[in-house]
Amino acid sequence: MKNLPLRLAAIAAAVAASLVPLVAHAQQDTKLVNKAYMDTTCAACTDFYEFANGNWIKTHQDAIPADRTSISSFGTLGDHNTEVAHKVLQDDSAAVKSGKAKPGSEQWKIGTYYTSCMDTTAIDALGSKPIQPTLDRIAAIQSSADLVAAFPKLRGAGGGGRGGGGRGGGGLTPFGVRPSADPKNSNETIVSAGPGGLGLPEREYYFRTDPRSVSIREQYVAHVARTLQLIGESGEQASSDASTIMALETSLARAEKPRSQMRDPNASYHKMTIADFSAITPHIDWQTYLNAMGGKAATMVNVTQPDFFKALDSLITSVPVADWKAYLRWHAASGASSMLGLAFRNEAFRWQQATSGVQQEPPRWRACYAATNGALGWAVGHEYVTRTFTPAARERARVMVDNLVNALNERIQQLDWMSAATKKEASTKLMAYMRKVAYPDTWRSYAGLTVKPGEYAANVEASGDFESRRSWDRVGKPVDKTEWSMTPPTVNASYSPSLNQIQFPAGILEPPFFDPNADDAVNYGGLGAVIGHEMSHGFDDQGRQFDSKGNLRDWWTAEDAAKYKVNAQKMIDQYNSYTVIDNATHVNGQATLGENIGDFGGLTVAYYAMEKALDKKGPSARKKIDGYTPEQRFFLSWARIWREVQRPQAELQQVNTNPHSPGKWRVNGPLSIMPEFAKAWGCKEGDPMVRPDSLRARIW
Numbered sequence: 274m275k276n277l278p279l280r281l282a283a284i285a286a287a288v289a290a291s292l293v294p295l296v297a298h299a300q301q302d303t304k305l306v307n308k309a310y311m312d313t314t315c316a317a318c319t320d321f322y323e324f325a326n327g328n329w330i331k332t333h334q335d336a337i338p339a340d341r342t343s344i345s346s347f348g349t350l351g352d353h354n355t356e357v358a359h360k361v362l363q364d365d366s367a368a369v370k371s372g373k374a375k376p377g378s379e380q381w382k383i384g385t386y387y388t389s390c391m392d393t394t395a396i397d398a399l400g401s402k403p404i405q406p407t408l409d410r411i412a413a414i415q416s417s418a419d420l421v422a423a424f425p426k427l428r429g430a431g432g433g434g435r436g437g438g439g440r441g442g443g444g445l446t447p448f449g450v451r452p453s454a455d456p457k458n459s460n461e462t463i464v465s466a467g468p469g470g471l472g473l474p475e476r477e478y479y480f481r482t483d484p485r486s487v488s489i490r491e492q493y494v495a496h497v498a499r500t501l502q503l504i505g506e507s508g509e510q511a512s513s514d515a516s517t518i519m520a521l522e523t524s525l526a527r528a529e530k531p532r533s534q535m536r537d538p539n540a541s542y543h544k545m546t547i548a549d550f551s552a553i554t555p556h557i558d559w560q561t562y563l564n565a566m567g568g569k570a571a572t573m574v575n576v577t578q579p580d581f582f583k584a585l586d587s588l589i590t591s592v593p594v595a596d597w598k599a600y601l602r603w604h605a606a607s608g609a610s611s612m613l614g615l616a617f618r619n620e621a622f623r624w625q626q627a628t629s630g631v632q633q634e635p636p637r638w639r640a641c642y643a644a645t646n647g648a649l650g651w652a653v654g655h656e657y658v659t660r661t662f663t664p665a666a667r668e669r670a671r672v673m674v675d676n677l678v679n680a681l682n683e684r685i686q687q688l689d690w691m692s693a694a695t696k697k698e699a700s701t702k703l704m705a706y707m708r709k710v711a712y713p714d715t716w717r718s719y720a721g722l723t724v725k726p727g728e729y730a731a732n733v734e735a736s737g738d739f740e741s742r743r744s745w746d747r748v749g750k751p752v753d754k755t756e757w758s759m760t761p762p763t764v765n766a767s768y769s770p771s772l773n774q775i776q777f778p779a780g781i782l783e784p785p786f787f788d789p790n791a792d793d794a795v796n797y798g799g800l801g802a803v804i805g806h807e808m809s810h811g812f813d814d815q816g817r818q819f820d821s822k823g824n825l826r827d828w829w830t831a832e833d834a835a836k837y838k839v840n841a842q843k844m845i846d847q848y849n850s851y852t853v854i855d856n857a858t859h860v861n862g863q864a865t866l867g868e869n870i871g872d873f874g875g876l877t878v879a880y881y882a883m884e885k886a887l888d889k890k891g892p893s894a895r896k897k898i899d900g901y902t903p904e905q906r907f908f909l910s911w912a913r914i915w916r917e918v919q920r921p922q923a924e925l926q927q928v929n930t931n932p933h934s935p936g937k938w939r940v941n942g943p944l945s946i947m948p949e950f951a952k953a954w955g956c957k958e959g960d961p962m963v964r965p966d967s968l969r970a971r972i973w
Contacts, residue, residue: 305795305910306899318956318963322940325912333918339633345917345936346785347764354657354762354780359642361656362387369726379652382724386648386736389729390641393615396729400614401504403730404605407445408504411601417590420597421557425565427601445604446470447525447585452568452744454752454771456542456575459823462747464568466550467541467577468529470600471522472497472607474628475930479526483857485925489628494519496624500606501599503616514599521592521600528584533863538770538818538825541577550574554586567745611640612730630920646760648736651717654761658712662761662779667711670782674708674775677804680882681874684973690836698828702811702821707754707774711782712761766803768810768871770819775807785913793886793894794903798910801879802872809874809973813867814841843970844869847946851938853928854921860934868933870972873943876911877973880949883907904953908944915939946970 312327323330337344365384368374374381389395401408407427414420427445447470455461473479473493478486498515502508535541551559553576563571576582589597606613610621622634646653685691685699722739724732747753754772759765761779768775784791787800810816817837820826829837848862848869862869887894887903895903915936919927927935934942944950945964956963 305791305906305913306901308899316960317954318951318960320941321908321944321950321954321962322912322915322937325909325940326916329916330918337918337920340631340635340639342629342631342923343917343919346914347917350780350783350785351764353783354764355639355642357661358646358653358657358762359638361653361660362642362645365656366391379649379655379719382719382722383645383649383652383656385724385726386732387641387645389725389727389732390644391637392727392729393637395727396612397614399730401606401617403612404504404609407605407609408602411598411605414594414598414601416594417556417597420589420594421562423601425562427605445601445608447600448582450562450566450574452747453575454823455544455573456538456771456819456825457544459771459773459819460751462750462752463544464563464571464574464748465577466574466582468525468581470525470604471529472518472604473522473526474926476526476529476531477929479523490519492624492627496620496627497603497607499620499623500610500617501603503620504602504606506602514603517596518600518603521588521596524588524592525585528581528588530578530581533861535577536815536863536866538815541575542825543576543579544573545576547571547574550576550582553579554582556586556589557582567742568748570749572749609730609733611644612733628922628926630922644733646762648732649719649722650760651713652719654712655716658761658779662711662782666782667779670777671708671710673800674710674777674804677801677878677882678703678706678708678808681805681808681878684878684881688973690833690971692830692833695829695833698820699812702773702819702828703808705773705821706808706811707772709757709774709776711777711779713755713757715755717756766807768807768816769823770811770816770825771823773811773819773821773823775804775811777804777807785910792898792903792906793883794906795910797879797883797886798876798907799914801882802875802911804875805878806871806875808878809871810867812874812972813870815867837972840970840972841866841870843968844873847964847968847970848934848938848942851934851942853924853935853937858925858928860928860938865932865934868939869942872934872939873946873970874973876943876947877949880904880907880947902953904949908950908953911944912940 307329310329310332311325312323312331315323315327317324333344341348362383365374365380366388367384369381369384369388374384410423410426414423424446447468448466449469450464450466452462453465455463471479473489478489481487494515497518498508498511501511501514506514530540547559547563551557559574563569606617607621610617618634622631625631682700682703685696685703688696691699719739721742723735725735752772754774757776757778758769759767759776759778763778763780766775766777766781781803782800785799786803787796811819817829818825818827820828827834845862845866848860848865851860852858853860883903898906901909917936919935924935927933933939941962945962946969950956951960951963954962958965
């Protein structure tokens with residue numbers, strides 16, 4: 274990798290100048306180097322994650338709260354933000370009770386919604402009554418034609434596992450159909466249709482033969498049976514229906530492609546007319562379905578997996594109607610469990626224990642915070658920002674983002690493997706990034722949402738209908754690229770290929786990602802690397818296939834694309850070799866490729882920006898702090914962010930479902946292919962933290 278030109282010094286200096294307080298409060302444990310948390314008996318060049326975090330991990334093995342699945346830096350910050358936002362809900366609830374909140378105002382709606390969720394006495398008294406209308410609709414189904422006709426009528430019921438509720442708004446349907454930007458014409462809102470309908474966390478759970486997966490399937494069937502008994506089925510019928518449901522979901526899972534095969538966006542682009550879509554599913558009239566959903570303006574649909582829908586169409590007629598009805602009853606009860614009586618909530622938590630290892634149900638207020646935030650998130654977020662984040666802090670964060678974008682642009686120009694033609698396109702794309710920082714300029718209105726005191730189930734349904742109408746009203750209209758996908762308290766960040774945007778909510782612009790009292794190295798290794806990570810997603814294996822306008826278009830020369838793929842494969846092979854829990858459970862290098870590329874790219878650009886900033890400040894900026902150089906502290910900062918202790922069940926679930934690698938490998942993985950890391954810590958060829966040159970991916 275070539276050094277950046279001196280001109281980057283000015284850019285990096287501007288970045289350093291922007292590293293000023295973003296938030297007023299201070300987090301606990303802001304000191305980077307707490308040697309009591311390190312394990313210096315493990316050499317940095319052997320296992321840096323252990324070196325940086327080893328004793329913290331050891332001392333926190335038994336510190337996971339009973340109602341959590343893990344303890345981590347992310348979780349600590351998330352807890353803080355949740356507590357602040359929860360105070361918003363409590364205050365609004367008190368304002369409603371005292372009459373200070375104006376009826377119908379957003380403050381009143383927040384307080385009323387939250388209060389209705391917290392009233393478990395009223396919720397428990399209703400038992401399963403909130404889903405009785407849905408169960409009645411299901412009972413009325415007598416034929417496969419009735420089944421198809423019922424799909425849009427069931428759209429607002431429950432959540433349907435990973436079905437319409439989980440992946441695209443179809444209620445209890447075994448598929449997800451929703452408005453979405455056309456991948457090849459990102460300004461146009463069309464309809465996207467994809468697989469759904471599974472109750473287990475991910476399709477592979479249905480097919481793995483290892484003892485853990487077999488046990489999970491057995492526990493799932495038992496959970497389904499117990500839930501069906503709660504809605505009135507006899508033990509014998511519930512047991513039979515649970516086995517039937519498992520068989521049907523397995524058929525749906527078999528028809529769906531594995532997630533590792535769907536990373537290429539071209540593999541999920543099959544745009545067709547609604548008539549053509551109906552032609553591959555003769556038993557489903559999609560125009561009728563879309564009309565009922567509110568999508569009368571739709572003319573085109575992107576069918577992400579045509580073979581899935583062909584198989585689904587076959588299952589609609591080959592699977593007995595009684596089996597489909599059992600499947601729908603189960604998903605109605607499961608998806609609505611949080612708003613049903615105590616027995617349903619207890620059973621849902623019992624299943625959560627099996628999959629995540631959590632020992633105790635979280636306090637009710639956490640569930641009600643999540644529910645209220647889901648229904649009125651932008652109103653809650655507006656109050657959160659008013660209390661915690663200033664316009665001046667937002668502007669300082671914007672400057673930091675802008676300058677790191679410029680730093681990455683410089684980095685692209687210096688790549689020795691990329692041609693001038695591809696560099697030009699890459700630069701155009703990068704500089705066109707829409708940069709969303711802290712919170713939106715215009716806040717979403719909830720004027721059309723009706724909230725009723727003491728009627729939690731009705732409020733959940735009203736919120737679902739409100740969001741469905743708002744979503745389907747977009748069809749046929751230009752995509753609103755100003756909308757955010759994350760509310761301000763969120764501890765996360767994102768890149769969207771179709772919008773060509775990076776997004777950094779206020780919630781992540783805080784320690785340990787950014788600490789106003791820390792030195793540059795800490796902040797570059799934290800927030801700087803996070804910003805770089807999201808920018809790099811525009812050039813990961815998926816993002817690189819979209820252009821500056823967010824359209825799926827191949828702008829790479831054939832030679833450059835081939836070079837990229839060779840290096841991407843090296844990264845896939847690298848992460849495939851990593852294990853968790855035991856030597857038999859491996860990270861999925863293909864499924865996590867985009868995030869791994871993001872980590873590597875983000876660290877690289879942040880490191881070089883830091884170096885130039887330090888050069889600009891002179892020798893005094895390179896003094897050791899706590900015995901470590903700025904370069905070493907940069908990597909220690911990154912390692913601290915990803916320290917985590919997880920319950921084994923949660924760790925297994927992450928490996929099976931999450932596109933991110935486990936924390937240990939988000940540290941050791943990218944650092945082992947960075948010459949900068951080896952130089953900072955004096956690592957040599959042959960050390961475990963130095964990947965052999967022939968196996969090392971080179972992208973940035």
